[in-house]
Amino acid sequence: MKSVKNLPLTNKCHHWTHLGEVPWDLQKYWQQRYTIFPYYDDGIYMTEDAWYGVTPEPVAIRLVYDLVGFISADTRTVIDMFAGVGGNAISLAMATEEDGFTPRFEKVIAIEVDDATLACAQNNAAIYGVADRIIWVLGDSFEFLKLLIKSPDQLGEDLRVDIATTAIFASPPWGGPGYRTDEIFDLATMEPYNLAALHEAYKIMDHALYLPRTSDLRQIAKLVPEGAKIDVVQYCVEGASKAMVAYIPATDKKKSCRIADQPTS
Known part of the structure; x- marks a missing residue:
């Protein structure tokens, strides 16, 4: 598995x-495009x-700010397992000391299984000026993690990192917008990857899960x-909760617990 650059838009x-x-x-x-990407008109x-x-x-x-506070100071690599069109990877690349x-x-490292989606991510990161700060991988993130461990x-040299x-x-993915109808969402039913499968794959490293x-x-x-x-944080935009992020330490780490609301605007 190797990194890729400059995928064409399709x-x-x-x-x-x-x-x-x-x-x-x-x-x-x-109609919410400027909340999603304020630079949408620049060619997102x-x-x-x-x-x-x-x-x-x-x-x-905001969640990148919280992630930096959660991880140890010697954590120098972060892997975005589901890069999508790049929103989180861009913020991770823009984070500074x-x-x-x-x-x-x-x-x-940003991993995405769909070539058109990854092409969008690379384009969008270029608009923010950080495309070259991100190592892009076209492939299955679970296969990547298996190879890394x-x-x-079998990974390109730029993809070999110190797990510690x-x-x-x-x-x-949460299985589509249907999750909104549940007063309490059952993470065991989340598709195509449920909570247990995600945690089992990630537990040897500190990990943050973006959830309904x-x-x-x-x-x-x-x-x-x-x-x-663990830390669990609700993220809000204009007073409406958008998602919950669980910050979970690796199996041998000990962290403090916080369950709180964190408005982002």
């Missing part, structure tokens, strides 16, 4: 400029599926390593 990549161009079921998302491209899952920029910025200039992460020699100084960020806002906290609590606690 006919699945769209930059809609008028409401009439937008499929009816995506129109409400498109999206696939149709990406509108359902992209992280609004104010949330992406306290001096405001030095990148917080030496490596940001068991057969790193690497953290994971994962914004997996109504996720069952009892299910998340069961993931706490022995003797440790």
Whole structure:
């Protein structure tokens, strides 16, 4: 598995400029485009599926701030397991040390299984000026992780990282907008990857899981390593909760617990 650069935009990549161009079921998302990407008019491209899952920029910025506070100072690599059209990867690449200039992460690895979606991500990161700070991978993130742990020699040299100084960020698909109808969302039913499958894959590293806002906290609590606690944060935009992020330490880490609301604007 190797990194890729400069994937071409395809006919699945769209930059809609008028409401009439937008499929009816995506129109409400498109009307929120400046919250999702304030630089949308500069040439942001999206696939149709990406509108359902992209992280609004104010949330992406805030959660990266929280992620930096959660991980240890010697964590120098972060892997975005479901890069989508790049919203989270862009914020991770833009994160800096306290001096405001030095990148917080030496490596940001962004993995996406769909070529059109990854092409959009690379285009969007270029608009923000950080495309070259991100190592892009076209492939399955679980296969990448398997190789990283068991057969790193099968990865390109730029993808081989020290697991001890690497953290994971994962914004997996939730199974479509149907999750909104549940007062408490059962994470065991999340598709195509449920909570248990995600945690099992990621537990050897500190990891942050971007989950539906109504996720069952009892299910998340069961993931706490022995003797440790976790952070769970609700992220809001204009007073409305958009998602919940669980910051979970690696199996041998101990962290403090916080369940709190964190408005982002």
